[in-house]
Amino acid sequence: MVVVSTRMAQQRVVAIFLVSIFCIIYNLRNFHAAESRFDSDRASTRSRNAKSMAKDISTFSSDREGCVSVTIPIDTFVPIFVLVRDRLMSLRTSLDSYRSAIKTPYEIIILDHHSSYPPMLTFLEELSQNSTEVHSLKSWDWRSALNEAANIIHMYLEKRPDAQYYVFTDPDIALLRNHPDVLLFYAALLESCSVYQVVGPHLQISDIPIEYTTNSTSETILEHESYFWTSAIPHMGTWNGAGQHFSDAAIDTTFAMRRRNLRFARLQSPSARVHAPYAAVHTDWYHNSTNIPQDKIWYKTHLNANRKVNHW
Structure with a gap:
């Protein structure tokens, strides 16, 4: 009986450990995906600003209905x-x-x-x-x-x-x-x-x-x-x-x-x-x-x- 309880406890520890590892991997993947999106947005903004400077133009867009970029x-x-x-x-x-x-x-x-x-x-x-x-x-x-x-x-x-x-x-x-x-x-x-x-x-x-x-x-x-x-x-x-x-x-x-x-x-x-x-x-x-x-x-x-x- 003691052996069975010990084995079940070990299994729970292993399960908790595996779930924790899974959560860490999942969160890291989401974090890197978000960072990638942010990097992409920042790169896009830098690119737009660089193009604006290179072409001597400024850019505008908005969420106002009927307005255009x-x-x-x-x-x-x-x-x-x-x-x-x-x-x-x-x-x-x-x-x-x-x-x-x-x-x-x-x-x-x-x-x-x-x-x-x-x-x-x-x-x-x-x-x-x-x-x-x-x-x-x-x-x-x-x-x-x-x-x-x-x-x-x-x-x-x-x-x-x-x-x-x-x-x-x-x-x-x-x-x-x-x-x-x-x-x-x-x-x-x-x-x-x-x-x-x-x-x-x-x-x-x-x-x-x-x-x-x-x-x-x-x-x-x-x-x-x-x-x-x-x-x-x-x-x-x-x-x-x-x-x-x-x-x-x-x-x-x-x-x-x-x-x-x-x-x-x-x-x-x-x-x-x-x-x-x-x-x-x-x-x-x-x-x-x-x-x-x-x-x-x-x-x-x-x-x-x-x-x-x-x-x-």
Whole structure:
């Protein structure tokens, strides 16, 4: 009886040992298979990136229904039209950010809507003397000025067939924390997703100081902008092998990119906003609301017939 029990115990030990060996071999095989897949993915990504660099192109694909995989030449040229009125501090900050952040071909075109703040007039003259195109809009009311701006954009694009996309923005949208291929990414998203009319940045809201309280309505900035962050589940794009989020969301004049064949107008849709590192910063939201800059005081007190124009 003791011999039988001992033999059964030995058999159980052997069985457990064999099962353990089998599990180890099985797991190792799966591990190596997974590693092989990961190596293949990494090699594929390296290959795509190498091909992109060799061919001077960037690649984009996404999980958004209706979007297709595309390539964008890295020398894609994009004009940036900036509509401004008296907002000198914001304009300086934004232009400086474009010069620092954007490393692909672009051109700044200023659309001035009757600025009268003396330091702004001096700055616009300096820009003009340094070969920046500055247009003085003739229309006084806001809607007519926007239509005039659209006409100027149309005439510009007729002379620049190489510009397949353009950006229209207010002067207070800065690119302070962006990758240098931000314009290429927006263009790739438009090229990939024909459903979108306009593509532009989400606006960072996580670091707005408490000194900036409310806008011209009763909403706080967080209340207003949170809608754009939470209204839709983000899509995942793959840009040169790296994941990037973007969401279906309305966008107005916050560094918004359009295809050349779409005449500029406000709030064109469907549209998408992109997340960091291709988001943007609204410079006004970092001011102390009880001690706003002199140029903004001038702006708000010299709106004349345009007092209903929204300003944050």
